[in-house]
Amino acid sequence: MNRTRTFGLVAALIAFAVLPNFLKSYGVYLMTLFCVYLMAIFGLNLTVGYAGQMSLGQAAFLGIGAYQAAIFLKLGWPIFIVLPVAGIVCFIVGLILGFPALRVQHHYLAFATLGFNILVYLVMRNEEKVTGGTFGIPGIPRPSLFGYSLDGALPFFYFTFLSVVVLALFLWWLLRSPWGRAFAALRDNPMRATSLGINITAYTLLAFAIGAACAGVGGVYYAALVQFIEPAPFHFSASLTMLLAVIVGGSGRFFGPVLGTIIVVLLPEWLRFMQNWYLAVFGFAVVALMIWLPGGLLSIPERLRWKGAAK
Amino acid sequence: MKRNAFLLTTMFAAAFAAPAYAQPKPIPIIGLMELSGTGATAGTNFDNGVKLAVKEINAGGGILGRKIEYTSMDTQSNPGVAKALAQKAVDLGAYVVMGPVFSGSFIVSMAETKRAEIPNFTGGEAANITQQGNPFVFRTSFTQSTAMPKLAKYIDDTVKAKSVAMIWVNNDFGKGGRDTMAKALEERGIKVAADISTDPGQVDFSGAVLKAKQSGADALFVYTNEEESARALRELKKQGYDRPIIGETTLTGQKVIELAGDAANGAVAHVGLTADAPQPAIKAFDQKFQSEYKYRSDHNGMKGYSGMYVVKAITEKIGKVDSKAFATAMHGARISAKDAPGVLLDVSFDQNGDLDRESFLVKVENGKQVVTAILPPVSAK
Numbered sequence: 001m002n003r004t005r006t007f008g009l010v011a012a013l014i015a016f017a018v019l020p021n022f023l024k025s026y027g028v029y030l031m032t033l034f035c036v037y038l039m040a041i042f043g044l045n046l047t048v049g050y051a052g053q054m055s056l057g058q059a060a061f062l063g064i065g066a067y068q069a070a071i072f073l074k075l076g077w078p079i080f081i082v083l084p085v086a087g088i089v090c091f092i093v094g095l096i097l098g099f100p101a102l103r104v105q106h107h108y109l110a111f112a113t114l115g116f117n118i119l120v121y122l123v124m125r126n127e128e129k130v131t132g133g134t135f136g137i138p139g140i141p142r143p144s145l146f147g148y149s150l151d152g153a154l155p156f157f158y159f160t161f162l163s164v165v166v167l168a169l170f171l172w173w174l175l176r177s178p179w180g181r182a183f184a185a186l187r188d189n190p191m192r193a194t195s196l197g198i199n200i201t202a203y204t205l206l207a208f209a210i211g212a213a214c215a216g217v218g219g220v221y222y223a224a225l226v227q228f229i230e231p232a233p234f235h236f237s238a239s240l241t242m243l244l245a246v247i248v249g250g251s252g253r254f255f256g257p258v259l260g261t262i263i264v265v266l267l268p269e270w271l272r273f274m275q276n277w278y279l280a281v282f283g284f285a286v287v288a289l290m291i292w293l294p295g296g297l298l299s300i301p302e303r304l305r306w307k308g309a310a311k
Numbered sequence: 312m313k314r315n316a317f318l319l320t321t322m323f324a325a326a327f328a329a330p331a332y333a334q335p336k337p338i339p340i341i342g343l344m345e346l347s348g349t350g351a352t353a354g355t356n357f358d359n360g361v362k363l364a365v366k367e368i369n370a371g372g373g374i375l376g377r378k379i380e381y382t383s384m385d386t387q388s389n390p391g392v393a394k395a396l397a398q399k400a401v402d403l404g405a406y407v408v409m410g411p412v413f414s415g416s417f418i419v420s421m422a423e424t425k426r427a428e429i430p431n432f433t434g435g436e437a438a439n440i441t442q443q444g445n446p447f448v449f450r451t452s453f454t455q456s457t458a459m460p461k462l463a464k465y466i467d468d469t470v471k472a473k474s475v476a477m478i479w480v481n482n483d484f485g486k487g488g489r490d491t492m493a494k495a496l497e498e499r500g501i502k503v504a505a506d507i508s509t510d511p512g513q514v515d516f517s518g519a520v521l522k523a524k525q526s527g528a529d530a531l532f533v534y535t536n537e538e539e540s541a542r543a544l545r546e547l548k549k550q551g552y553d554r555p556i557i558g559e560t561t562l563t564g565q566k567v568i569e570l571a572g573d574a575a576n577g578a579v580a581h582v583g584l585t586a587d588a589p590q591p592a593i594k595a596f597d598q599k600f601q602s603e604y605k606y607r608s609d610h611n612g613m614k615g616y617s618g619m620y621v622v623k624a625i626t627e628k629i630g631k632v633d634s635k636a637f638a639t640a641m642h643g644a645r646i647s648a649k650d651a652p653g654v655l656l657d658v659s660f661d662q663n664g665d666l667d668r669e670s671f672l673v674k675v676e677n678g679k680q681v682v683t684a685i686l687p688p689v690s691a692k
Contacts, residue, residue: 026399033391125481134483135439136390138418226391228419230483233391269395272384279347279387 013165020157028153029225034265035160036221039167041245041257043214048243049252050175051207052187054106057097057113058242060120061090061212063234065219067124070137070229079143083220090216094209102204117236124231136230140223150224160221167214172254174210183207187252248289250296259297263289337380338373338632340365340622341400343410343420348388349482349511352537352566353412353611357434358383360615361409363603364653368619374626386411390419397423405429406632407622412611414440414483421448430638432622434614436560437487441663447638449621449664451614453583455491457665458559461686462532462581463495465672470555472529476505478519478543480535485511488534488559504528513539516546523552530555533562533578537609541570548574555579563675565609575675579683583670584613584655587680592652613655620653621646659690 020028044058065086072082101112124131131137142151150156174180182203186193190200223229241264249260267285271278293299342361345354365381373379382403386393393411397420400408407430411417414437421440424431425447432449433440438456441448466472475496479489493503505526507519520543523531531554533543540562547556556578561567563580586597586608596616600608608616622637624646629636645659658668672684 024398024402026395026402029395029398033395134415134481134486135437136415136418136483222391226394226419227422228390228394228415230390230415232415233389276346278385 017158017161020154025153028157030266030269032153032157032160032221032225034261035157035164036218036225037242037245037265038164038257038261039218039221040215041242041249041261042164042167042171043211043218044242045211045246045249045251045254045257046171046174046183046214047208047211048246049256050180050183050187051204051211052252053102053204053208054110054243055113055208055211056110056236056239056243057117057120058211058215059234059236059238060113060117061094061215062219062222062238063120063124063229063231064090064093065216066223066229066234067131067137067219068216069220069223070140071130073140073143073224074137079145079220079224082143083217086216086220087213090219091209091213094212095205097212098205098208102201102208114236114239117234117239121231121235124234131231134230136228137223138228140227140229142224142227156225160225163217163221167217171214175254179203179206184252244286248286248296250298253296253298256296256298263297335377337378338406339404340379340381340619341403341405341408342381342383343386343393343396343400343408343416344383345388345410345412345416346383346385348386349536350386350388350411350413350416352609353434354386354388354410356566356609356611357410357412357615359604360600360608360612360617361619362615363600363612364616364619364623366603367599367653368623374623375630375632377632383410386413386416388413388416390416393417394419394423396420400424401427401429406634407432407637409615409618410434412614414487421445428638429634430641432618434611434618435484437483438491439487441665445664446642449618449641449660450666451618451621452560452610452666453670454665455488455559457667457689458581458583458670459488459491459495460498461670461689462557462559463492463499463501465579465581466496466530466532466557467499467501470530470557472501472555474502474504474526474528475530475532476507476523476526476528477503477532478507478509478516478523478535479533480511480513480539481508482511482536484536485509485534492532492534492559502528509535509539509543511536511539514542516543517550519543520546520550520552524550528554530557533558535561537561537564537566538570540564540567541575544571544574544578560610563673563680565607565680567609568675568678568680572678576677578675580673581670581686582610582673582680583668584610584617585671585673585680585682586613587673588656588671588682588685590648590656592648592655595652596655617653617655617658620651620655621658624651624654657688659688 040062047053047055068086069082097116150159182198186200245260245264248263249256268282344358365379369378384396393416408424409432412434414435417433417435421431425445430447434451436455438454479485505522507522509519558580560582568575625640629640641660642662646654647657656668658666660666667688667690670686671682673680674683
């Protein structure tokens with residue numbers, strides 16, 4: 001990373017951290033929601049963009065994390081226990097699901113994860129004793145940190161924001177480690193990766209499970225943010241939306257999820273001034289983007305360079 | 312110097328002009344509505360009802376001489392979005408918040424409006440909304456715990472059914488209604504012969520109807536959202552179901568009749584509000600709504616319309632635009648349709664924010680709701 005880019009990144013982070021102070025509660029809420037989805041979408045980018053697998057089950061992991069958080073936070077567990085528990089449980093569920101499912105790849109895997117998502121959704125809806133069924137779980141308390149309450153919109157935003165930065169740093173490190181290079185190697189050319197001694201199954205499984213754990217952690221923040229959960233936000237259509245975010249942003253690019261999440265979470269809100277048309281305009285915008293920029297928003301610089309070179 | 316003179320002149324002009332043109336500030340009222348997603352039918356109708364009332368009230372000079380500025384925002388039938396918009400409504404300084412209609416979304420939004428002490432009207436019917444001691448929550452329709460016992464009485468006394476099959480939609484609305492109905496039936500010793508759960512947005516009802524038929528129950532209770540009700544009715548007709556089909560509000564809704572066509576004929580339901588009711592205020596509403604939107608309102612449109620007029624009546628009663636005083640005045644309030652025709656029927660609110668008024672038993676005949684009986688308010692007994 002060169003100096004200009006580092007500078008730009010730091011400036012963007014500072015701007016993002018300062019901005020909520022000038023916003024009312026609606027704006028702060030949206031920015032927090034953005035951070036929450038960003039965690040899950042960072043995770044999905046690892047699976048889809050780096051390990052090259054299609055997953056349509058990310059919302060299920062988000063939900064598993066959220067329901068655990070709802071139940072444990074209501075029991076009064078501290079956030080420092082709830083977070084790792086949610087991450088580890090999702091990691092393990094990811095391993096258990098991935099082990100048989102990753103025998104198949106690409107769109108077959110997409111269907112396997114889709115089935116898993118529907119299964120999880122049905123459990124959330126029908127196991128009323130545990131999950132509250134369709135009535136959901138209301139009144140989830142916001143956690144506190146070292147005795148400092150995160151009840152207010154701003155403290156909770158900063159907590160979520162710092163967490164997403166930490167998660168991003170972890171993923172940044174992971175992708176630059178031998179493991180991360182192995183992910184990319186098996187995405188670009190599985191056969192060559194095998195010839196280099198990379199165990200494809202083990203590495204794909206690892207990427208999938210880490211991606212799931214990211215969503216699980218995101219789920220904890222989701223439950224604490226909305227303070228009410230029900231099955232609907234974890235329907236497989238939410239998985240599709242997250243996949244859309246990865247692809248629109250630029251699949252397999254580190255900052256792709258950031259742009260993708262802006263498009264998916266914030267753009268519909270910005271388009272609200274169009275009243276009845278806003279969702280239609282959003283849909284058209286996505287279609288147009290996919291036709292002209294199949295590589296996602298972050299492929300624009302390359303496209304421009306390529307065009308420049310062609311002239 | 313020249314510029315300073317200009318500035319001075321402008322400032323003087325502004326200082327004198329401002330009071331001359333000052334108009335009373337409009338009253339901000341925000342609607343959180345399901346304008347897309349699974350709740351779109353209910354939300355759009357509710358929203359249109361509110362808009363019609365606002366238009367009329369503004370044409371008549373507003374409330375206490377101030378116009379209403381109504382803005383509706385789409386929750387996408389998603390509680391997470393509803394929560395964001397409830398905060399936006401608070402940020403915008405809403406006097407009263409209307410909606411959401413769906414119970415799940417409402418439970419999230421009402422926590423926000425409570426914190427800001429802004430009255431919040433709902434179209435939701437789930438019983439738990441008003442059981443949480445939130446003093447800023449008010450209904451625009453019956454709760455399931457008022458409606459279901461009335462209906463169970465009808466099934467017992469008039470239909471004389473000994474067993475009932477139930478087809479219900481598995482969301483908070485359907486499950487809540489199913490639980491309340493099952494309890495009401497049990498109290499009367501009526502057996503639930505088949506308990507059939509269906510999905511929100513379900514298209515194929517052949518399995519559900521087949522199960523209901525095979526149960527051999529004396530009657531069928533259908534409790535689903537509008538579009539699903541129409542699909543269920545079509546399938547019931549297709550399979551030649553010949554026992555009484557009974558529902559609550561949604562089953563005989565205007566939208567359902569339009570979608571189900573012939574298949575809706577013969578269905579019976581208890582409704583809190585219907586555009587086919589004989590009261591002159593409702594007839595007048597029906598005509599105005601049709602000329603405004605070119606279609607007939609269902610009960611949700613009437614909820615929104617009458618709810619907005621409740622806001623007007625109570626605000627005029629307290630004589631000021633004050634959210635907190637409004638909420639206090641709402642508890643125990645009685646509004647008669649004679650004084651305020653916009654509320655459509657005499658209505659009273661209790662300490663929980665639940666409302667009470669007359670209701671109707673209707674039957675669909677030749678594609679129209681026909682009122683077969685007017686049931687008195689619960690408190691009138």
